[in-house]
Amino acid sequence: MELRDIEIFLALAEELHFGRTAERLHISQARVSQAIAKQERRIGATLFERTSRRVVLTPIGARLCDDLEAGYTRIRDGLETAATTARGSQGTLTLGTMGALAHDITDVTGRFRARHPGCELRFREVQIGDPFRQLRSGEVDLALIWLPVHESDLTVGPVLRARPLVLLVGASHPLARRTSVCMEDLGDCTVLMPSGPVPEYWYEALVPTHTPGGRLIRRGPQVATWQEGLAAVAAGEFVTPVQAEAAHYYRWPELVFLPIQDAALGEWALVWRTAGETALTRAFVQTAQNVIDEEVPRGAPGGP
Secondary structure (H helix, E strand, O other): OHHHEEEEHHHHHHOOHHHHHHHHHOOOOHHHHHHHHHHHHHOOOEEEEEOOEEEEEEEHHHHHHHHOOOHHHHHHHHHHHHHHHHHHEEEEEEEEEEHHHHHHHHHHHHHHHHHHOOEEEEEEOOOOOOOOOHHHOOOOOEEEEEOOOOOOOOOEEEEEEEEEEEEEOOOHHHHHHOOEEOOOHHHHHHEEEEOOOOOHHHHOOOOEEOOOOOOOOOEEEEOOHHHHHHHHHHHOOEEEEEOOHHHHHOHHHHHEEEEEOOOOOOEEEEEEEEOOOOHHHHHHHHHHHHHHHHOOOOOOOOOO
């Protein structure tokens, strides 16, 4: 049965009038009659009782209507969703990342590009000193930012990376001779701080104000960018906890990355401005979720 014939049948079952059905579907009344006659011949039974005064469904017609209606609704909704997705796949999507993280999520960005070839995916660096500004200004559509994020105007999506924190120290720093450290060791150090309007709760997730034993962690000079922080640590006087990805992408001779035995996982999640959500934003988030669902859970042995 042709999809158009199904549509005619269901419309007539609702209108119970050949003229109104034709008007509703913008076709001739003869086309309606032909479609119904064709269906009745194929099925081998009458679907409508027609008289000069009324049109009613036969028991077989009523059963067919119930069976077809749910399927037709699903087909129609599926076609509409596909069309909406296609329209939303055109344009530009800008993703904000810190440091070299754009290289660490190629599983997601590669899948998104393959699914949405009509979309141009761009990258922009998010600075540690003001992680939410570009989201709020619209310079980026969504960003990969470490958690927690508690901002009333921002939506937090799926976690793409979850790995232990490490301590970044200069090669000349006393801790550089160690094979690992614990959070209590930060009480003997001076850690870097970001300059700019950084929410206290956000940076404290990376650099707490006190050690687990209650000692104050001294906070040193402020840096505006990731590169400034690397240079300050390389000089040997300051340290800073960092996300584990840094150890892979910034293997400078002057830098040492030490596992922190009791550090919590550093989680990176997609974040976007709630009021600025678009079809492309939703498409990227859905792609990311699909990749997560197919892979080994983040942080599990053997996982990314």
